[in-house]
Amino acid sequence: MFPSQFDYYRPSSIAEAVGLLGANPDAKILAGGHSLLPAMKLRLAAPGALVDLGRIQELRGIRVNGGVTLGAMTTYEEIQDSAEVRQRVPMLAEAAGTVGDPQVRARGTLGGSLAHSDPAADLTAVFLALGGEVAAVGSGGERTISADDLFVDLLTTSLQPDEVITQIRFPVNGGTAMAYEKQEHPASGYAIVGVAAVLQLGDGNVCQSARLAVTGCTSKATRLSSAEAALVGQPLNDERIMQAAQGAAEGLEINGDLYASEEYRRHLVTVMTRRVLQRALSTGTN
Amino acid sequence: MSATLDAPRKLVGQPLKRREDPRLITGAAGFLDDVKLPGMTHAGVLRSTVGHARIRSIDKSRATAMPGVIAVYTGQDFLDLNPLPCAWQAGKVQNNVNTPRVLAVDEVHHVGDPVAVVVAETPYQAADAVEAMAVDYEELPVVVDAKRATEEGAPQLHENAPNNVVLQWTCGKDASEVDAALAASPVRLDQHIVNQRLIPTPMETRGAIGRYDPGTGDYTLWATSQAPHVMRLLITAFVMGIPENKLRVIAPDVGGGFGAKIFLYYDMPLTLALSKKLGGRPVKFVEDRSENYLSTTHGRDHVTDVQIGATEDGHITALKVKTYANLGGYLSTIAPGIPTTLYGRMVAGCYKIPNIHVDVTGVYTNTSMVDAYRGAGRPEAAYLIERVCDLVADATGVDPADVRRRNFIQPDDFPFDTGIGMLPYDSGDYEPALNRALEIVGYEDLKQEQARRRVGGENRLIGFGLSSYVEVCGVAPSKWIGLPGEGWGAGLWESANVRVHLTGKVVVTTGTLPHGQGHETSFAQLVADELGVPYEDIEIRHSDTQGTPFGFGTYGSRSASVGGTAIFKSVAKVREKAKKLAAHMLEAAEEDIVWENGRAYVKGSPDAAKTIGEIALQASVAYDLPEGMEPYLDETTYYDPPNCTFPFGTHVCVVEVDQDTGQVELNRYVAVDDVGNVINPLIVDGQIHGGIAQGLAQALYEGAVYSDDGELITGTMNDYAIPKATMVPIYELERTVTPSPTNPMGVKGAGEAGTIASTPAVANAVIDAVSHLGIRHLDMPLTPEKLWRAMRMAQA
Numbered sequence A: 001m002f003p004s005q006f007d008y009y010r011p012s013s014i015a016e017a018v019g020l021l022g023a024n025p026d027a028k029i030l031a032g033g034h035s036l037l038p039a040m041k042l043r044l045a046a047p048g049a050l051v052d053l054g055r056i057q058e059l060r061g062i063r064v065n066g067g068v069t070l071g072a073m074t075t076y077e078e079i080q081d082s083a084e085v086r087q088r089v090p091m092l093a094e095a096a097g098t099v100g101d102p103q104v105r106a107r108g109t110l111g112g113s114l115a116h117s118d119p120a121a122d123l124t125a126v127f128l129a130l131g132g133e134v135a136a137v138g139s140g141g142e143r144t145i146s147a148d149d150l151f152v153d154l155l156t157t158s159l160q161p162d163e164v165i166t167q168i169r170f171p172v173n174g175g176t177a178m179a180y181e182k183q184e185h186p187a188s189g190y191a192i193v194g195v196a197a198v199l200q201l202g203d204g205n206v207c208q209s210a211r212l213a214v215t216g217c218t219s220k221a222t223r224l225s226s227a228e229a230a231l232v233g234q235p236l237n238d239e240r241i242m243q244a245a246q247g248a249a250e251g252l253e254i255n256g257d258l259y260a261s262e263e264y265r266r267h268l269v270t271v272m273t274r275r276v277l278q279r280a281l282s283t284g285t286n
Numbered sequence B: 001m002s003a004t005l006d007a008p009r010k011l012v013g014q015p016l017k018r019r020e021d022p023r024l025i026t027g028a029a030g031f032l033d034d035v036k037l038p039g040m041t042h043a044g045v046l047r048s049t050v051g052h053a054r055i056r057s058i059d060k061s062r063a064t065a066m067p068g069v070i071a072v073y074t075g076q077d078f079l080d081l082n083p084l085p086c087a088w089q090a091g092k093v094q095n096n097v098n099t100p101r102v103l104a105v106d107e108v109h110h111v112g113d114p115v116a117v118v119v120a121e122t123p124y125q126a127a128d129a130v131e132a133m134a135v136d137y138e139e140l141p142v143v144v145d146a147k148r149a150t151e152e153g154a155p156q157l158h159e160n161a162p163n164n165v166v167l168q169w170t171c172g173k174d175a176s177e178v179d180a181a182l183a184a185s186p187v188r189l190d191q192h193i194v195n196q197r198l199i200p201t202p203m204e205t206r207g208a209i210g211r212y213d214p215g216t217g218d219y220t221l222w223a224t225s226q227a228p229h230v231m232r233l234l235i236t237a238f239v240m241g242i243p244e245n246k247l248r249v250i251a252p253d254v255g256g257g258f259g260a261k262i263f264l265y266y267d268m269p270l271t272l273a274l275s276k277k278l279g280g281r282p283v284k285f286v287e288d289r290s291e292n293y294l295s296t297t298h299g300r301d302h303v304t305d306v307q308i309g310a311t312e313d314g315h316i317t318a319l320k321v322k323t324y325a326n327l328g329g330y331l332s333t334i335a336p337g338i339p340t341t342l343y344g345r346m347v348a349g350c351y352k353i354p355n356i357h358v359d360v361t362g363v364y365t366n367t368s369m370v371d372a373y374r375g376a377g378r379p380e381a382a383y384l385i386e387r388v389c390d391l392v393a394d395a396t397g398v399d400p401a402d403v404r405r406r407n408f409i410q411p412d413d414f415p416f417d418t419g420i421g422m423l424p425y426d427s428g429d430y431e432p433a434l435n436r437a438l439e440i441v442g443y444e445d446l447k448q449e450q451a452r453r454r455v456g457g458e459n460r461l462i463g464f465g466l467s468s469y470v471e472v473c474g475v476a477p478s479k480w481i482g483l484p485g486e487g488w489g490a491g492l493w494e495s496a497n498v499r500v501h502l503t504g505k506v507v508v509t510t511g512t513l514p515h516g517q518g519h520e521t522s523f524a525q526l527v528a529d530e531l532g533v534p535y536e537d538i539e540i541r542h543s544d545t546q547g548t549p550f551g552f553g554t555y556g557s558r559s560a561s562v563g564g565t566a567i568f569k570s571v572a573k574v575r576e577k578a579k580k581l582a583a584h585m586l587e588a589a590e591e592d593i594v595w596e597n598g599r600a601y602v603k604g605s606p607d608a609a610k611t612i613g614e615i616a617l618q619a620s621v622a623y624d625l626p627e628g629m630e631p632y633l634d635e636t637t638y639y640d641p642p643n644c645t646f647p648f649g650t651h652v653c654v655v656e657v658d659q660d661t662g663q664v665e666l667n668r669y670v671a672v673d674d675v676g677n678v679i680n681p682l683i684v685d686g687q688i689h690g691g692i693a694q695g696l697a698q699a700l701y702e703g704a705v706y707s708d709d710g711e712l713i714t715g716t717m718n719d720y721a722i723p724k725a726t727m728v729p730i731y732e733l734e735r736t737v738t739p740s741p742t743n744p745m746g747v748k749g750a751g752e753a754g755t756i757a758s759t760p761a762v763a764n765a766v767i768d769a770v771s772h773l774g775i776r777h778l779d780m781p782l783t784p785e786k787l788w789r790a791m792r793m794a795q796a
Ligand SMILES: Cc1cc2nc3c(=O)[nH]c(=O)nc-3n(C[C@H](O)[C@H](O)[C@H](O)COP(=O)(O)OP(=O)(O)OC[C@H]3O[C@@H](n4cnc5c(N)ncnc54)[C@H](O)[C@@H]3O)c2cc1C
Pocket: A028, A029, A030, A031, A032, A033, A034, A035, A036, A037, A038, A053, A072, A073, A098, A099, A100, A101, A104, A107, A108, A109, A110, A111, A112, A113, A115, A116, A118, A120, A121, A122, A123, A159, A163, A164, A165, A166, A188, A189, A190, A191
């Protein structure tokens, strides 16, 4: 498994990285390398150059500022281990802990996962359900992209080729219940179906707002809008949850493969939605 | 003739930590890819991307011109090399043997078939050049399913094998006799059973480095091999036509083999021939994982229809088995022996079954070659008969444990001949292992818990599965395994040399070799006890044909029982000679010498003892030896075992099945094995652990799948699921000990037992969990979707 030849750059600032990307149109950003390098080794990708973000200090670290802001190069392991994240966005830490195996979590980054938009990635759905946003810097300057606008299609985002995700921001609101449920592929750990749920609960467990997102079975992480609609304004009990779960897969275009068919995944969307809602409720609000 | 050892046991039986581990786990080991030679070049292999085709032409012009490329060759350049031999032509396959050449000539027969080779200065350049080559294929129809390949109108792979049949083999009673027994049986069952294709997936892939020395005309091969001496023989005498003594084969540290590294592969003669073409520059080839999946041998792939006869009280009266064994596009080194001798002759398992007929059709298909994979034939047999036991239990209402008990071969039946051409089982006592396993797991409580959950309508069902297995190890007596037309036309004895150096240090060579089994530790324990020298003073040397007597290598759980016995016997010879010399040194009669813990003394005077070191010194300096004695303590044994060994045991697995998703969780795993006497319990436990993991992976996770046009769909580890540490349960191991009468140490073998036992234990458990829904059988791997569908169908 030898990739074809490429040039390698290791900038030390975001500006330098953006400059390198501009100067090398066939360059790719290298973050944790756990999606890009396997693709290169299988010769499914053959970028002419890699711009390694590994030495850019500005892209690291976790900060609390009302919400929680993570540098794009924050690894799954750092997210899992962060007391700030565990306390404020527990689902993010929980989901990071389900990615692949310890080796993958030690290298793979949140920024890389979102930028890659793998249809079976975990944190894409989590990011979408949490209603996060990314800050991206490119030759045109800095902009903010909301979760609902980032994922475009299979392995495709609204990022420009020379844009670098620098930060990922998550809102933190009181009264929020959240959970992530997934059935994983035994080989890779990727989601067969994963559902992330974030519920804003009022008195009597009345659902004030709901954001649910699915991954693993659709071409990109996708909101479960019919389930959301079935929840909002309703007091959440078992019956209501069942109802929302039953209709969760409605209108979704679901993909199947050798390991899990479209029909089975559709069924799992219902099961995972029910479970994630039950668990979010039982864990309670922050 | 059970185990009696001269010396009091001190190290044998102790759980010593493996002496090879510090090297292996700190990165100090030397695997094939760590070998770097001056002037070394790198080979890259161009492989067929189609399942079946004629090669019209290969365009190598672009590749040849690329940076760093030294040479590009195709199959036409190696017509002087013979096709690789198929050594075990069981089932009289002589007339339709088709084996690969180092590179395909004219036709390719499976995706991954090597068609050209690039030699370059770096592996990167070689890979780039391989990508730059183009092959013009005239595509031919493809068949990947064994049964389908034998049917009318199926694509034909080889001219000399009509209907793609490699072998048509039977064992046991005549079909008509068994038909009659079936007809007379009060309980009659039929079952279609698939034993899916597996990819062995050793941690280290395969490869070879060939070097030709133009000065001497000598060749050296470094290869990831379980059998370097056999490789030397096959490469020289069968493929290259060079003298056997002009090739040295070295197996560096080998990172797992599981059988797939027993065989002769194209890259071994290819790198040697390339080095000669390049005037002696060494040529290295190391597979990447994708290549490993495509062109190293696969395992299993049986489709079986079994007809079962039984009595109302669960006695199995008749078994008629029809199996199609998929052997791939060509025959690998010992492929025909696996579904015949090692499968067909083992289908009786641990049971007395009066009427058995086995019919095996070995078949060519447009898939990778299939050969021995951990257990080799016995896992297929154990899976079949252990599914049969549960089917009989289900049909008769007899408890699965009682079905096994009622059919077990009894302790005083040994040696026991199952009547289907296997050697007689050496020794056994099957029921205590079964009883103990059930006791540990709490069988009666489990049954209650199962009923409770079923009645209570709980989502998580519980199931438990038994697997009582017996297997054949310690391969093998030459006069049995060697029989041409049935056996492999050669012996399976083993050699050992034991040499006590002048300074009292001991060097032992063995024709067996480790690829994870800890030979260096176990054998040193054995020698330390038998010779009475410190463990630290003993070196176990292996894996290099230079300076070691011929040996057959490591597979078939043979190292301890065959290789170990050769060592044991060489040590005994050394001891005898040392005793003679001690008598001379002590001026006493040999009969009066007592040998104890590496010291020799005259009966009654233990204080005036001579140590083995002193005796070795005397033997080496040699100026005062008894009349006629040769210098040095140096003894060699070629040991041919009188029988194989037959380890056995019972495994019990407890699973939970999530009805909502079909997901299986492994709750508990209890294994009570009997591998005879145990040299190092820690190593045996490790072998059992790894074996169970590999076997349960077949039940739940693994399965190689080809598309109808011959593409390996599960071609990466992203799709082909091998078990991770988090996917296996905590193992609860115990042992019973029934020494083997076959060898003086009473050992049986432990390398494959876990794999053989665990597949049926897990599959039986999962099927048991859903059996109340009327589900009788499901084919592996038991993926969540498969279970979900089965449950849904059953409930509909
Ligand atoms: C064995 C294995 C198991 C895995 N299991 C899982 C799993 O269970 N769940 C899961 O979600 N994932 C899984 N993954 C994928 C893993 O999470 C990857 O790490 C992740 O998808 C990509 O992150 P990375 O940092 O490795 O990015 P890279 O591979 O370096 O990059 C991925 C892509 O994103 C781009 N990119 C990276 N960073 C940025 C940035 N800051 N701005 C703009 N573009 C950027 C790159 O150019 C590239 O195109 C697995 C991977 C492996 C190898």
